[in-house]
Amino acid sequence: MSIGKQVEVIRHRIAQALERSGRKHVPVTLIGVTKYVGPDEARELYRAGLRDFGENRLQVARPKLDAFARWSFNDVTWHFIGHLQTNKVKDVIRHFSVIHSLDRWNLAEEIQKRAAELGIQVPCCIQVNISGESTKGGFAPPEVHTLLQDLSQLPNIRPIGLMTMAPRVEHAEETRGIFRNLRILRDELQAKGFDKLIELSMGMSQDFEIAIEEGATMIRLGQILYEA
Numbered sequence: 001m002s003i004g005k006q007v008e009v010i011r012h013r014i015a016q017a018l019e020r021s022g023r024k025h026v027p028v029t030l031i032g033v034t035k036y037v038g039p040d041e042a043r044e045l046y047r048a049g050l051r052d053f054g055e056n057r058l059q060v061a062r063p064k065l066d067a068f069a070r071w072s073f074n075d076v077t078w079h080f081i082g083h084l085q086t087n088k089v090k091d092v093i094r095h096f097s098v099i100h101s102l103d104r105w106n107l108a109e110e111i112q113k114r115a116a117e118l119g120i121q122v123p124c125c126i127q128v129n130i131s132g133e134s135t136k137g138g139f140a141p142p143e144v145h146t147l148l149q150d151l152s153q154l155p156n157i158r159p160i161g162l163m164t165m166a167p168r169v170e171h172a173e174e175t176r177g178i179f180r181n182l183r184i185l186r187d188e189l190q191a192k193g194f195d196k197l198i199e200l201s202m203g204m205s206q207d208f209e210i211a212i213e214e215g216a217t218m219i220r221l222g223q224i225l226y227e228a
């Protein structure tokens, strides 16, 4: 199947999951993760209508960032979704509009410093380690409230939501509780006054439908887009 056709299939599955979630009219941003592919496949996604693209490493993103610039694909939002080293922040915030992986305080300080130099504000999702796996990055759920209070001292960071990674499991259904808990955490924080905390960046190829049913506003899909 062509990438274009596959995107159609995925969009249909997204619409059905939205319907099941009872929020048909709430948009879900489909982020096409291009870390596995080159510029040509990324262009197929663009032609299929995608305008949000995700990468987890600057070096891997480069050829696609360069190609999109050459092709004047200027109406694209690039999302940085991977672990971000502090020494890469300066370059990353020049090329990416949203950072999904704010996972530690010293990263926030570095983003603040570099964003202030550029005179920009960087929308960020706070990465939360809901599953508690020691191999996963992110803040523990009880830490997020204090973090948000501290972030209010960093004017060039705009917290827009929460992000999580579900563990690899045999049956996607096992991830439902993780997505639900991220939504509950967001709702609690909103109720405490952080009403700009809107986004739930959760759901990947293996589990995006469950994530949508549980309230995802942004899904990050890689593999499934390129399946023949």
Ligand SMILES: *Cc1c(COP(=O)(O)O)cnc(C)c1O
Binding pocket: 033, 035, 056, 081, 082, 165, 204, 205, 206, 220, 221, 222, 223, 224
């Ligand atoms: C690679 C990656 C994805 C996409 O994963 P797939 O299983 O290929 O859909 C999503 N989020 C992050 C953080 C990733 O690194």
